[in-house]
Amino acid sequence: MxxxxxxxxxxxxxxxxxxxxxxxxxxxxxxxxxxxSPFECGFDPKSSARMPFSIQFFLIAVIFLIFDVEITLLIPLIMILKITNLIMYMMISMFFFFILLIGLYHEWNQGALNWMY
Known part of the structure; x- marks a missing residue:
């Protein structure tokens, strides 16, 4: 010791x-x-690297990534279809879809899905 x-x-x-x-x-x-300075093939940059971008596009992209990751969580549901009974499978999948729909409703209600404000 x-x-x-x-x-x-x-x-x-x-x-x-x-x-x-x-x-x-x-x-x-x-x-x-x-x-x-930002790297641009060894040359001096032609314009500023701090160009403004659309915040709506950024929000849509983040929402897409979040829901895309959640959709990939559905893949194990296909695998457990063989080993579980149909009622339990339907309850689990409906619960998961309900959570996804609540998130979509929240984003819609907050106005993040509207392109023009």
Missing amino acids: LITLKLSMIIMLISMLMMMMASILSKKTFMDREKS
Whole structure:
């Protein structure tokens, strides 16, 4: 027990010493022009990388990803159809569809699905 404690302390000391030396010896420049600019095949960018985008498109994309992941959760329902009885299968699948419909209704009610506000 004592040997394990000593070895863990030595390992911790060596790793902290290596991290401190790496941070002291590294040549970091935070205002480097090439690192702060977006990479565009080695050339200077033609326009600003901070171009505005449509927030409605972003919301629709996020909602699509959320519902797409939830739809992939339906795949195990197909697999358990063989090992469960029909009534239990229908109850589980209807409960899952009900949760999906509640989420869709909430997004619709919040106005996230309207393209124009």
